[in-house]
Structure formats: C-alpha cells, structure tokens
Amino acid sequence: MDLRDYLRLGRSQWNVILVCGLLLVAISALLTWRTTPQYASSARLFVSTQGSTDDTQANQGGQFSLQRVKSYADLLNGQAIARRVVDELDLDQSPKALASQISASSKLDTVILTVTVTDPDPKRARVLADAVANVFVSYVAELETPPGKDQATIKATVVDQASLPTTPVSPNAMRNLALGLVLGLAIGVAIAVLRETLDSTIKSAGHLEKLVPAPIIGAISYDSDAIDTPLITNLDTYAPRSEAFRVLRTNLQFIDPDAHHKVFVVTSSLPGEGKTTTAANLALALAEGGEKVILVEGDLRRPKVAEYLRLESSVGLTTVLIGKLSLEDAIQTTANEDLHVLTSGSTPPNPAELLKSSSMAALITSLRETYDIVLIDAPPLLPVTDGALLAAQADGALLVVRHGKTTTDQVTLAVERLEAVGAAPVGVIFNRTPAKGGDGYGYGYGYGYAPEASASQDASAKA
Known part of the structure; x- marks a missing residue:
C-alpha cells in the first residue's frame, strides 16, 4: 500500500480508526483514575575516601570511590538495607516489599548517589527516603571498616535530605491519555488495513x-x-x-x-x-x-x-x-x-x-x-x-x-x-x-x- 491507499483507507475506515482511538483513551483514563497515586522523595549521598592529603593518594581514592558507587547502587536496591529500615522504623511491611519501593542511581563519573523511595503517602515517602539514606551511611561504614580497625576506608555522607513531594510521579494522566490515543489510532489503522486486506x-x-x-x-x-x-x-x-x-x-x-x-x-x-x-x-x-x-x-x-x-x-x-x-x-x-x-x-x-x-x-x-x-x-x-x-x-x-x-x-x-x-x-x-x-x-x-x-x-x- 502506498500513501494514496492509506489516505483512501483513512477516508473509508475513519470510523473504525476513531472508535479504536477513543476506546483506548477511555481505557487509559479509567486505568489512570483507578491507579493509586505514587509520590517519590529523594535523598543524595556523597561517597568519598577517608582523609588523603597526598595528591596521588587522593586521585586513587577518587577512582576507588567511583568504582564503589556502582556497587552501592546495587546494594540500595537489595533487601539488606530494606531489612534494617524495617527494623529501625518498626514497619508493618516485609523487607522485600520495601525494597521494591527503593531505587538508586548515580550519574556517570560522579560519586553522587541518589536514593529514591516511592509511596502513596508523600510524608511517608520522605521519612522512608531519609531512613534509607541514614541506614545506608551506617551500613557503608560497617562494610568499609577493615578488621581490627576503627575507621572505614570509604564513607557515604548525606548531602541532601529528602524533601516532601507535592505532586505524584505516577500516574501521569496526560502521558497515559496521549499513549492511549496513539496506541488506539495505531490499532485502528491496523484493523482497517486488515479489513481492507480481507475485504474482497x-x-x-x-x-x-x-x-x-x-x-x-x-x-x-x-x-x-x-x-x-x-x-x-x-x-x-x-x-x-x-x-x-x-x-x-x-x-x-x-x-x-x-x-x-x-x-x-x-x-x-x-x-x-x-x-x-x-x-x-x-x-x-x-x-x-x-x-x-x-x-x-x-x-x-x-x-x-x-x-x-x-x-x-x-x-x-x-x-x-x-x-x-x-x-x-x-x-x-x-x-x-x-x-x-x-x-x-x-x-x-x-x-x-x-x-x-x-x-x-x-x-x-x-x-x-x-x-x-x-x-x-x-x-x-x-x-x-x-x-x-x-x-x-x-x-x-x-x-x-x-x-x-x-x-x-x-x-x-x-x-x-x-x-x-x-x-x-x-x-x-x-x-x-x-x-x-x-x-x-x-x-x-x-x-x-x-x-x-x-x-x-x-x-x-x-x-
């Protein structure tokens, strides 16, 4: 089919395409309306090595911190941190469920970690994000302290406390409706093409x-x-x-x-x-x-x-x-x-x-x-x-x-x-x-x- 065929198809099958578009928009609106809003609160941590005064040692420490950041992001996504937060806050929630609410990311070639917690309650999201950040600081200190030593070789520091979110991150109504419309029109065109193909x-x-x-x-x-x-x-x-x-x-x-x-x-x-x-x-x-x-x-x-x-x-x-x-x-x-x-x-x-x-x-x-x-x-x-x-x-x-x-x-x-x-x-x-x-x-x-x-x-x- 060339462009002219599609234009003719659009004229003859416009009702099918329109119905599919409106139907998917309606479904998207219904799902958006029934979806519980989720709020996200984030805290930022800075990862560094303990006191190096020599430039060469400082450079090596910086490279070491960069390597550690990637591993720390994986740790934050695991259940070990979530279990400690559950115990500390005495949450009526399993570590696995809490871990699914926690995400961590780091920008390339930086030692900044961003910890994000999503929750239906914006205040609870902020409390959990702060708790995760603080627990992680302690956890890093435990992990990075060599046996027989009393000081960790690398540490994490909270540089930005979690803020109170005011707008939900999901569902995104405009995005969902736009995707529903695009998907609906695409399905409508596919059905119209199929009908045209099968129509003798x-x-x-x-x-x-x-x-x-x-x-x-x-x-x-x-x-x-x-x-x-x-x-x-x-x-x-x-x-x-x-x-x-x-x-x-x-x-x-x-x-x-x-x-x-x-x-x-x-x-x-x-x-x-x-x-x-x-x-x-x-x-x-x-x-x-x-x-x-x-x-x-x-x-x-x-x-x-x-x-x-x-x-x-x-x-x-x-x-x-x-x-x-x-x-x-x-x-x-x-x-x-x-x-x-x-x-x-x-x-x-x-x-x-x-x-x-x-x-x-x-x-x-x-x-x-x-x-x-x-x-x-x-x-x-x-x-x-x-x-x-x-x-x-x-x-x-x-x-x-x-x-x-x-x-x-x-x-x-x-x-x-x-x-x-x-x-x-x-x-x-x-x-x-x-x-x-x-x-x-x-x-x-x-x-x-x-x-x-x-x-x-x-x-x-x-x-």
Whole structure:
C-alpha cells in the first residue's frame, strides 16, 4: 500500500480508526483514575575516601570511590538495607516489599548517589527516603571498616535530605491519555488495513477493469434518495444521477456502433445490486434521447419493473410465451411515447424453460425488428441460469456491479457463467459508487452542472 491507499483507507475506515482511538483513551483514563497515586522523595549521598592529603593518594581514592558507587547502587536496591529500615522504623511491611519501593542511581563519573523511595503517602515517602539514606551511611561504614580497625576506608555522607513531594510521579494522566490515543489510532489503522486486506469487495474502477473483459460504460453514484425515488423521471433534470444515466446512454451507443437494432440484457451477479432500477432508468434515458426503446421484464422470479413504472403486471411476457395474448396487445406504453414496456406477466413454475424456448427467441427477433434498442431485465447470474440463457440470445450483457458489496469471486463467476453459454459482458455499470472522492468513474462523484438562475428568476424567487 502506498500513501494514496492509506489516505483512501483513512477516508473509508475513519470510523473504525476513531472508535479504536477513543476506546483506548477511555481505557487509559479509567486505568489512570483507578491507579493509586505514587509520590517519590529523594535523598543524595556523597561517597568519598577517608582523609588523603597526598595528591596521588587522593586521585586513587577518587577512582576507588567511583568504582564503589556502582556497587552501592546495587546494594540500595537489595533487601539488606530494606531489612534494617524495617527494623529501625518498626514497619508493618516485609523487607522485600520495601525494597521494591527503593531505587538508586548515580550519574556517570560522579560519586553522587541518589536514593529514591516511592509511596502513596508523600510524608511517608520522605521519612522512608531519609531512613534509607541514614541506614545506608551506617551500613557503608560497617562494610568499609577493615578488621581490627576503627575507621572505614570509604564513607557515604548525606548531602541532601529528602524533601516532601507535592505532586505524584505516577500516574501521569496526560502521558497515559496521549499513549492511549496513539496506541488506539495505531490499532485502528491496523484493523482497517486488515479489513481492507480481507475485504474482497470491489471498490475501485481499476479493480473492476481487471476482472471483466469489457469496458466500464458508466458509474451511478450513491444517492440516499434512490429508495424513495428510484426513477430519474422524478428527479431534477440536472441531478447527478440523471446526468450519470445520460453518460451511460451515450457510452452505450459506442457498443457495436454499426448495428441499428440492438438487444442487451441487464443483469448482475446477485440480487440487490440494482440491476432492475438500472435497466429502468437506462430505458428512460434512452427514450429521452430519441431512441425507440422497449424494456422487457425478463426476471420472472422477482419482477419489479411493473411496480417501479406503475404498470399492469398480470399480463406480459409469460402471457405471450404461452400463446394467451399477442405481443402487440401485451406491450404497454408509458408517458414517453418512445418507451414501451413488456412486463413479466404471471409468475410461471418453469421460468428457465420458458426463457430458452423457441417462442422466446422468436419474441426477441420480433422486438429487434421493431425497436432501436431492446433492454431485458434479467435475473442475477449466480443464483439461477435464466440470466445466462437470455444473454445467449442477446447481443451481450450489461453487468451491474455494486460498489463495496459485489466481491471479486462473484464477478469472476458471473463472467464465467456468461462465457459458458457463449455470451459475454459488453459493458459494466458500476453502481452506487461514492458520491465524493474514491475511485469512481465518469459522473460518479456526486456533482451536477445545472444552469445558473437568470436575474429575472432571482427576482421572482425573492418576491
């Protein structure tokens, strides 16, 4: 993934990243709130050798002190000092527990030791730090006094008594919240990348072009009003969805441009990808462009065209195929005189047998001779064979692919279903592409280009 992919991922998965960030911040805040504050008090000790007046001896003593400081730091972290402090202060605490509160450090090339004691009580932390420092002074005197001597060769002196801490050293609320936010965002990005990696749905035109041996002839941007107003006749003339279908209409004319009577099947891989509304709106757009069009409802299992166009559904294709009604009598007209519709008719028990019958082939031939373009709304390709059977009798299939829902495997299998019967997709319609940004195609970006209002219109609007 390059930077552009991460930016696109951030736009599409921002909610996951944000939720993870806020969740980790909340957890950090809770843990910080529940953590007992710890106060630290420190005392400083100076380590030196006993009275040397000679410069050479003083230098050697200084080197000796430097070597001892490192060992003293380890001693302070052990339980020997803690045990003496417990006995001296008569603490109700084990030496091991007290030792865990004591830390010692020394700066490089110095003989200064810093003893730090942490405790939930700031006053107790100061008392313990002073006690540890004083006990250690005595302990060093014992360790460094040679047998038979009454004076130690090296001594530790408290140079800075422990002070009373006023602010806790832990928990650090700002640091914890910042770390929680950074960690949460990192986890969110990781989850988003994982989801993107595991997600096989098609979200870009480039991805789709590699799967289908046919051009993308249009993209219909997502419109939240499409459920209530599925047809473009109910939209403003310059609405983005209306413009998208005009672009689709124009691009469709470049498919086999020398042919004057064309038959196309509009289908998809699975239900729910918008093939029926796409077929209906494409038929409307073609009729608005002056083409003589007929829309055939070839989906005999779940017919929807009659419902969208508010036409009679009881008679139609099945009525003609079984010989109960002539084709001319079954065809219904619409408000646009260039658009005719042949609805499905009653649902038959054997849709596949009817669609592959010689009567169906004869019906398509008859419609081809009468109309400039015949659009057949076919069932999806993967659940049933009806769509592939219809595509085999047409000039090709227009495959509708829904952005973010149709998967790579589904498109690949759909193309294989068409090729298995000698048909092929001649164009791809990318449906419900992002309204803004993303890898849309054509007028799939959610913008229109309506004419500006005239001065007289503005004045009347204000009136």
